[in-house]
Amino acid sequence: MAGTDGGVAAAGLYGDFMVLRPDRGGFYDIFHLLWSGKVAENAAVDCPAGTEIADWRRRRAVFISLVAQVLLLWAKKPVALLGRVTEYWMNLLNENGGGVLLLVVRALQGRLKFPDRSSPNYRSCVGLLDMRVELDKGIKHGDNNYYAALSIMAAKLAYENELVIRNVVEKHWQMKFLAFYNCWNDFQGDYTTQAFMFADKADNASLAVVAFSGTRPFDTEQWCADVDFSWYEIPGVGKIHGGFMKALGLQKHGGGWPKYLPADDQDAQKPFAYYAIREALRSFLSKNADARFVVAGHSLGGALAVLFPTILALHREEDVLALLEGVYTFGQPRVGDEKLGRFMGRYLDKPSRYFRFVYCNDIVPRVPYDDSALQFRHFGNCLYFDSLYQGRVMQEEPNKNYFSMLTVAPKVVNAAWELVRSFLIGYVAGPEYAEGWLMRLARVAGLVLPGLPPHSPRDYVNSIRLGADSLGPLS
Numbered sequence: 398m399a400g401t402d403g404g405v406a407a408a409g410l411y412g413d414f415m416v417l418r419p420d421r422g423g424f425y426d427i428f429h430l431l432w433s434g435k436v437a438e439n440a441a442v443d444c445p446a447g448t449e450i451a452d453w454r455r456r457r458a459v460f461i462s463l464v465a466q467v468l469l470l471w472a473k474k475p476v477a478l479l480g481r482v483t484e485y486w487m488n489l490l491n492e493n494g495g496g497v498l499l500l501v502v503r504a505l506q507g508r509l510k511f512p513d514r515s516s517p518n519y520r521s522c523v524g525l526l527d528m529r530v531e532l533d534k535g536i537k538h539g540d541n542n543y544y545a546a547l548s549i550m551a552a553k554l555a556y557e558n559e560l561v562i563r564n565v566v567e568k569h570w571q572m573k574f575l576a577f578y579n580c581w582n583d584f585q586g587d588y589t590t591q592a593f594m595f596a597d598k599a600d601n602a603s604l605a606v607v608a609f610s611g612t613r614p615f616d617t618e619q620w621c622a623d624v625d626f627s628w629y630e631i632p633g634v635g636k637i638h639g640g641f642m643k644a645l646g647l648q649k650h651g652g653g654w655p656k657y658l659p660a661d662d663q664d665a666q667k668p669f670a671y672y673a674i675r676e677a678l679r680s681f682l683s684k685n686a687d688a689r690f691v692v693a694g695h696s697l698g699g700a701l702a703v704l705f706p707t708i709l710a711l712h713r714e715e716d717v718l719a720l721l722e723g724v725y726t727f728g729q730p731r732v733g734d735e736k737l738g739r740f741m742g743r744y745l746d747k748p749s750r751y752f753r754f755v756y757c758n759d760i761v762p763r764v765p766y767d768d769s770a771l772q773f774r775h776f777g778n779c780l781y782f783d784s785l786y787q788g789r790v791m792q793e794e795p796n797k798n799y800f801s802m803l804t805v806a807p808k809v810v811n812a813a814w815e816l817v818r819s820f821l822i823g824y825v826a827g828p829e830y831a832e833g834w835l836m837r838l839a840r841v842a843g844l845v846l847p848g849l850p851p852h853s854p855r856d857y858v859n860s861i862r863l864g865a866d867s868l869g870p871l872s
Contacts (some may be wrong), residue, residue, distance in 0.1 A: 401587060413630040415638055416443040417459065419466035419621075430460045434866070458765065462626040469617040469624070478726070480522070481613025487525045487835065488512035495833065517564035522614050523556040526836050527855040529829060530565045533862050542868040545752065545861050547597065548693035548725035551608035553854040555593060555698055555821055566595045573598070576677055581667035582618075583649035589618050590644045590670045590701070594677060596685075603688040604722065605681050607674055607705070610727075611696030611854075619644075623730060626765055628772070629653070634711055635737030635819070636772055638730075641700040645708070646671040656712045668699065669682075671708050675717070682720055689722040693856050696761055699729030703751065707737070712743045718744055727754045727857040728761045731773040738776025745777065753779040754795040756856045757815075760848025763799035780867060782860040784811045784818075784851075788867030800803045808847035815850060816840040826863060 415436070419427075422441020428441045429439060434456060437448040441463055452455050492510040493500045503509045512519055536546045554562055560575040566574040573596040580590040591605070591610040596603050612619045627639025631649075631654075639647075646669030647653060658672055682688050694702035709718050724745065745751040753775065765773045775793060782788040796804045819840050823831025830839075836855060843850035850856075852859055861868070 401688050402567055407462070410487050412445065412632075413636075414444060414628065414639075415448070415459075416627045416629075417441065417463055417465050417466065417619055417625060418443055419470060427460060427463045427700055430456045430463070431826060449742060449846060459626060461771040462624055462765075465624040466621045467626065469621050471619045474556050476615050479526070480613075483511060483615070484501060484513075484525075487522060491520070491525060491528075492518075495789055498538065507664070511572040515560065517560040519558070519659065520561065520726060521556045521558075523553065523611075523854060524561070526839065526853055527553065527832075528833075529858065530569050532570055536862070540865075541863055542865045544723055545725055545754070545868060547606065548608070548723075549695070549727055549754075549854065549857050551595070551606050552611070552693045552698055552725075552727055553592075553693040553858065555591065555694070556854075557607040559593070566593075570595075570597075570655055572596060575681065577720060578668060578670060578671040578673055580646065580673060582643055583669070584643045585618055585621075589616075589622070590646075592698075592701075594674065594681075596681070597613065600683065601683075605678060605688065605690040607678070607690065607692045608701075609670070609692075609698035609701040609705075610695035611694060611698040623697060623761070623764075626773075628733075631711065631789065631798060634707070635741050636734040637707070638732050639706055641697070641730075641732055641799065644670070644697065645701050645704050654708055654711060671705060674705070675709065675714070675792070678717060682717065689720045691722050693725045693727075694729070695727040696852065699726030699753075700732050701728065702726050703753075704732055704846050706744065707741055710741065719752055723750045723752060725752050725754070726757065726852065728759050728852050729753055730761050731775055733774070733776075734772040735774055735776070738774065741776060751777045753777060754782070754857060755779045756782045756849050757784045757851040758796070758804075758811055759851040760797075760799050760846075762794055763848070769772075776780060782856075782864055782867070784799040784814055785864040786860050788860065788864045790867075809844065812840070812850070813844040815843065822859075826859075830859060830863075 422439065424825055426441040434449045434451045436442045436450050437444050437446050452746030489512055490496065490500055490514050491502045506847050516600050533546055535541055554565055562576045562577060566572050575594040575596055578592045594605060594607045596605050603609050607612055612623055618772040622640035622644050625802050628635045628636045629639055629642060650654060651658065678690060682690065690856060692702045692705050706718060706721060706724060741832045778792055779794055781791045781794045782787050819832040839850045839853065
C-alpha cells in the first residue's frame with residue numbers, strides 16, 4: 398500500500414476506501430495515474446493493497462481531482478490575501494454609499510467611513526452579493542414554504558461571522574441565537590467548518606435550526622473538499638464523499654466515526670462539527686417539550702446538512718432522528734452512491750424529510766459527474782427551478798453532466814438572460830429583488846462560466862419567494 402498515515406487510519410472500520418493525498422504525491426505520482434492503473438502503488442492515493450483502476454476515465458477523474466487540489470493548496474495564502482483585500486474593499490464601498498464616485502466624494506470631504514472587521518455590519522463577499530437579511534413577511538409559520546424560506550436565509554447567513562449572525566437572528570428575526578461553531582478538520586489540521594444554531598418559537602413549540610456554512614469564495618481549503626474525489630465505504634451504509642466526511646468530523650486516528658470521542662484524546666478537545674452539534678441538539682431537545690429541528694445548508698453546507706443525519710442514523714440515534722422536521726439543501730453537491738441513497742431513504746422518506754433545491758444551471762449539484770465509475774449520485778427528489786423561478790419536482794436535475802458539450806449553448810443563453818434580468822427584476826418583482834453592481838459583475842462572469850452565478854444563494858432566495866406555488870408538492 399502507498400501508505401497508511403492520514404487518510405487510512407480509518408481502514409480498521411472501512412475496508413474499502415480511496416483517499417487522495419495531494420500533500421504527499423509528487424508530480425510523477427499524479428501524472429503516472431494517466432498510464433498506470435496500479436493506484437495502490439501510487440504515493441498520491443491511499444487504498445487497499447492490490448487495488449487497480451483499469452477504467453481510464455476514472456483515472457482521469459482522479460488525476461483532475463489531484464491536480465485541482467494541488468493548485469488550490471498552492472494558492473491558499475495568496476487567494477486568502479486577495480479575499481481579505483476584496484472583502485475589505487467591498488465593505489468600504491458599502492459603508493460609503495455603495496459606489497466608487499461616492500467613495501471619492503466622501504474622501505475629498507474628509508467624511509470617509511472605514512469598515513470595522515469586528516463590527517456586526519461587516520459582511521462576507523456572499524453577504525454583499527445579497528444584502529437582504531429580513532425574512533419574507535409574506536411567508537408565515539405553517540405555510541408550505543416556511544421551512545424552506547427560513548432555511549435558505551439561515552444557509553445564506555451561515556457565511557457570516559458570529560457577530561453578524563447573532564445580530565441578524567436576535568434583532569432582525571426576533572429569534573434566539575443558540576451557538577456558533579468553528580470546527581476542526583482532522584485531516585487538514587485547521588478549523589475549516591462553520592455552522593450556527595438558533596431557535597424559532599411558534600405555535601407553542603420550539604424549532605431548532607442548524608445551518609452549515611458553504612464554500613467561501615476565497616478559502617481554497619474548502620474548495621479542496623468540493624473537488625476531492627476521495628471516498629469511504631461504510632459497511633451497510635454505502636460510499637460517501639471523503640472530503641465532506643472530513644469536514645463534518647471524520648476522525649483521522651479514532652476509527653472513522655466512533656459514536657463517542659475518547660475523553661482522554663486531546664483532539665477531542667477541539668470541536669468537531671458532527672459531535673459538537675449533536676450534543677447541543679440533544680440538550681436543546683431534552684429541555685424543550687415538543688421541540689423539533691431542521692438542518693440546512695448551501696453548497697458545501699448542503700452536503701454537510703444531509704450527511705449530519707446520515708451519521709446520526711449510523712449511530713442509531715433514533716430518538717434524535719424522530720424529531721427531525723426536515724433537511725433543506727440548496728445547490729448541494731453529490732455526496733455518495735446509490736446504496737447510501739437506499740440507506741437514508743429508510744430514515745428520510747415516508748414522510749419525506751429531505752428537500753434538495755437546484756437552481757437552473759448551477760454547476761455544484763452536477764459535479765462530480767455520476768458515471769458508473771465514480772458512483773457519486775443524488776438521492777431523493779429535488780425541486781428544480783429554471784431561470785424564470787418556476788419550479789418542478791424531479792428525481793434528477795436536467796443536464797446532470799455540467800461538462801456535456803450539448804448544453805453549452807443553452808447555458809450561455811440562460812446566462813445572457815439572467816444578466817438582462819438583473820437590470821429589470823427590481824422593477825418587475827419589487828425593490829427587494831433589485832441587484833447591485835457586484836451581482837451584475839458576477840452575471841457578466843457567467844457568460845464565460847455559466848454555472849457559477851446560478852450557485853449564488855441570491856437566486857435560491859428568489860426561487861423560494863417568487864416560486865412559492867411550486868413548493869406545494871413538498872408539504
